[in-house]
Amino acid sequence: MRARDRGKQPPTESDIAELAGVSQSAVSRAFTPGASVALETRKKILEAAQRLGYHPNLIARSLSTKRSNIIGLAISSLENPFYAQVVKELSERLSATGRHILLFAASPGEAADPEVETFLSYQIDALILTATSPSKELVQQCRKSGVPIVLINRDTSLPGVSTVRGENRRAGEIVAAFLVAGGHSRFAFIGGTKMSSVSRDREAAFRAFVTTRGKGPVVTRYGNYTFEGAAAATRSLLGLRRRPDAIFCASDYMAFAALDVAQREFGLALRTDLSIVGFDDVAEARHAAYDLTTFSQPPAALAREAIAIIDNQIANRRARPERREVRGELVVRGTARVPKHGVVAVDGRKTWSP
Amino acid sequence: MRARDRGKQPPTESDIAELAGVSQSAVSRAFTPGASVALETRKKILEAAQRLGYHPNLIARSLSTKRSNIIGLAISSLENPFYAQVVKELSERLSATGRHILLFAASPGEAADPEVETFLSYQIDALILTATSPSKELVQQCRKSGVPIVLINRDTSLPGVSTVRGENRRAGEIVAAFLVAGGHSRFAFIGGTKMSSVSRDREAAFRAFVTTRGKGPVVTRYGNYTFEGAAAATRSLLGLRRRPDAIFCASDYMAFAALDVAQREFGLALRTDLSIVGFDDVAEARHAAYDLTTFSQPPAALAREAIAIIDNQIANRRARPERREVRGELVVRGTARVPKHGVVAVDGRKTWSP
């Protein structure tokens, strides 16, 4: 009796044990898949647990097993629907395997690092960063604690870190080919940050194609991955004497800002005065309000690959970090002039390849 | 030495104690604010901790203190930028006080309940639900475990649950007054779900005002808080023989869908053929692409109040559940005809009141 009238305290294994007339360890086994318990005993125990409304204390379990089933997730641009979608995909897939997300959502400017370090104190099983990059110190901490770390849509030269990205270089090339074929002649690129290597990859491939075709130079501005930043970048670009007639943006979210400024502030007509192409293919891109031509990078695939990497790393602590790429395609919509040839329709959407 | 060469295992208080030549409990005190440790000892300990790269194991701490500093957060519409913003505000405010978010992001249809119940096993200090409502069972579980629960932008008749909402009734009334003053005559409402009481409150006040002015009836459709659902609702409404010339949507996100359908599928001109008003005032609402007239419900305030309630409930376990309301205002933009009188400009935005 003593054990059970502990007032507001939730019941523990000992309470169940007492009620079922078995040992506490028997109760533990009854809740451990694969542990050896007689069918009869397990039944008694489950009944008792049911009666008392027992739920295992996962904090205690984590302490003994040294596995928390918690995955740390840091993100710096939740206002960007692309990342909201990534978080959602991650949450759904992870919870399907009984794992949970410890979330930290920073603002684009902020360093997520200090917060994320405290995640380590929660004994997370792995760390996922998206829209943000880890510092050297964070990576070292993770390696010391044996916590695998994977970046989504970001890259790093730091050793021991896995990455999952879209087809950045291929995208840059295809978008360039598309715009060149569309008859444009003055090209610009709105990147994330100077440091962002995914943005740089897209830019490099874009620029290489354009200049190789003798259509250079490509003017670049940085939108810092924010709406306001991209709006400012667009203003700067459209104020140029040699005004671009084709802008490739490193994210749909920034492309939305470009669209805004081009139409509202400069009164430009899409496709005739100016073509804009984004990257990501977020859900909003197909809304009539934007109808954005863009290169896709599916969040579901990104989430799937990131989790696959984590699982590998957890299963085999000595596994080498991986770098995976997720396929995308150019989705043709209304914000960019369309070349005469090369458009094909699949599943109700239009795609283009050279 | 023994204690320190445990290989990949992160250092513990005992390791620090050994290195610093003190007891393990002394180390614990050094990391407990307000505990009594000599300045000298604390210094030695912190040095040792620094050298070993020690971070307290929060899982172990939680087990003794029965406080995890983890707040459970369940959300069902992260694709709606309004909720993405709410999550972000919550994350930033909570981490400022050393707390973290255990996240579960479901899809609008799904019940978050089963997942959220496992949160309880993590000994969360409180539970926040937004864009989703708890089942009776969940609420009972929470009360049993003494976990305060607060809903954001949702309501419930279940006892023991706190809520934070926008000015639903006032919004319905003001939007109605605005549209009536704008000379509209055929009113419609796109609600979330039949069950959603925040949606019902907005609708009831809207309808009451309209019919009182002899401008009824108000036709209602439900968009299920999704983009596709709202698009279908709009199609149904605009296909009506007595086609509405004014639609009030229970969320901006649904209003975006309505805008899409009205313009792309029905070729309607905003303000002359049809006025659309939303609810929330998400960041996208002021983008040129939408330029949506809407009643605001600030996520920052919602997050602040929700946390304040949680803090009250944690500080005083016997505190009664609270129901708080957060102020909003009608933000005048381009999707609805504007009455001759009543518009005032503040801080670069236009507002209206009767």
Place this chain on the structure above:
DNA sequence: CTGAAAGCGCTTACAG
């Protein structure tokens, strides 16, 4: 101020 000890609620060898 400090250390030894018990306890938080689990898991997991180890005997039987």
Place this chain on the structure above:
DNA sequence: CTGAAAGCGCTTACAG
């Protein structure tokens, strides 16, 4: 299959 016991890494009375 089952129980007694040690241990996970902390906190916190209790003596001194």
